[in-house]
Amino acid sequence: MARELLKLEHINKSYEDRQILEDLNLTIHENEFLTLLGPSGCGKTTILRMIGGFETPDSGRILFDGKDITSLRPEKRQVNTVFQKYSLFSHMDVAENIAFGLKLKGKSQSYIRDKIKYALKLVNLDGYEHAQVTQMSGGQQQRIAIARAVVNEPKVLLLDEPFSALDLKLRQSMQREIVKLKKELGITFIFVTHDQQEALSMSDTVVVMNQGWIQQIGTPESVYNEPENAFVADFIGDSNIIDGIMVRDKLVHLLGKDIPCINTGFGENVPVDVQIRPEDIQICAPEEGQYRGIIRQVIFKGTVYDITVEAGGFSWLIQTITGHEQGAEVGIRLAASNIQIMAKPASEDEEAVSDE
Numbered sequence: 001m002a003r004e005l006l007k008l009e010h011i012n013k014s015y016e017d018r019q020i021l022e023d024l025n026l027t028i029h030e031n032e033f034l035t036l037l038g039p040s041g042c043g044k045t046t047i048l049r050m051i052g053g054f055e056t057p058d059s060g061r062i063l064f065d066g067k068d069i070t071s072l073r074p075e076k077r078q079v080n081t082v083f084q085k086y087s088l089f090s091h092m093d094v095a096e097n098i099a100f101g102l103k104l105k106g107k108s109q110s111y112i113r114d115k116i117k118y119a120l121k122l123v124n125l126d127g128y129e130h131a132q133v134t135q136m137s138g139g140q141q142q143r144i145a146i147a148r149a150v151v152n153e154p155k156v157l158l159l160d161e162p163f164s165a166l167d168l169k170l171r172q173s174m175q176r177e178i179v180k181l182k183k184e185l186g187i188t189f190i191f192v193t194h195d196q197q198e199a200l201s202m203s204d205t206v207v208v209m210n211q212g213w214i215q216q217i218g219t220p221e222s223v224y225n226e227p228e229n230a231f232v233a234d235f236i237g238d239s240n241i242i243d244g245i246m247v248r249d250k251l252v253h254l255l256g257k258d259i260p261c262i263n264t265g266f267g268e269n270v271p272v273d274v275q276i277r278p279e280d281i282q283i284c285a286p287e288e289g290q291y292r293g294i295i296r297q298v299i300f301k302g303t304v305y306d307i308t309v310e311a312g313g314f315s316w317l318i319q320t321i322t323g324h325e326q327g328a329e330v331g332i333r334l335a336a337s338n339i340q341i342m343a344k345p346a347s348e349d350e351e352a353v354s355d356e
């Protein structure tokens with residue numbers, strides 16, 4: 001892993017009486033594409049605003065390259081932000097928008113002209129210097145906002161849900177552009193989104209958050225394939241999450257049956273959350289399955305079918321390439337390697353006891 005660039009240490013933040021972040025710790029590396037992912041209100045933007053310098057933590061430190069920048073003004077940080085609402089100046093043309101920050105810094109006219117040209121090329125808008133921003137599409141405006149941030153040569157670019165106003169197709173093409181841009185610039189990107197697909201497809205590292213707490217940090221593959229708890233499993237992709245009890249290692253009691261699973265090390269009689277992805281479940285003949293059930297619903301999604309099967313007292317979501325008949329009696333099979341065993345979250349009572 002590359003060198004550590006940014007460190008958030010023991011960050012606490014409350015608004016009025018409500019604690020939003022509690023003892024948050026996070027390390028971001030040089031040249032990393034890190035995404036803060038979580039539902040609305042979980043504190044993603046608050047973290048980004050602290051890194052940008054628009055918000056100060058109540059306690060804790062933010063280190064940049066080993067230096068404490070917790071109280072440094074935004075313009076003194078080597079960090080630039082692209083906001084959700086592009087916040088472009090509508091009375092200025094494209095070039096003036098991009099030049100704004102550079103003029104404030106007292107850069108020369110020729111320097112500014114070169115930078116504008118370079119940045120517009122980078123975001124595929126060469127020749128748009130004198131276009132009016134109000135007459136440009138949402139995608140183009142977002143590109144200008146990115147160009148405006150990039151000309152400051154930040155070491156870290158912060159992007160707060162930058163594509164939320166764009167339609168799906170444009171969003172996907174902007175996602176590809178951002179990944180390309182990141183490679184060209186060779187700097188650190190910190191991206192905020194509540195869209196798990198967006199996070200998985202763009203990032204080196206995904207930080208999954210819920211209610212101010214970091215739930216898991218990992219590569220897109222690891223948070224998808226090895227979620228550490230039911231929240232992550234449920235939030236990222238589709239999942240079947242079922243209560244289970246470990247019989248012994250490699251065997252879990254699930255919906256009335258003992259089902260083989262991979263090594264877990266949880267010990268005997270431990271209640272666990274069991275996760276199985278819809279694409280990892282096989283539909284077979286009734287007598288060949290571990291559970292027997294009925295197909296309740298079949299929905300064609302384009303590349304796959306979403307099939308709901310009622311079996312073992314549970315409503316399973318299963319994804320298949322081929323269609324199935326609603327009402328058919330079927331069996332379902334689970335491969336041990338596709339069963340993810342996760343610790344149950346500590347209950348509030350237990351947390352209270354362990355805090356003492």
Ligand SMILES: Nc1ncnc2c1ncn2[C@@H]1O[C@H](COP(=O)(O)OP(=O)(O)OP(=O)(O)O)[C@@H](O)[C@H]1O
Pocket residue numbers: 015016020038039040041042043044045046047194
């Ligand atoms: N200036 C503020 N004053 C009071 N409460 C605030 C302020 N800013 C944020 N909050 C609250 O803090 C919590 C976290 O907000 P934050 O914007 O960080 O969440 P988020 O995960 O980025 O959500 P979203 O995706 O909706 O932007 C929310 O409950 C929000 O209402």
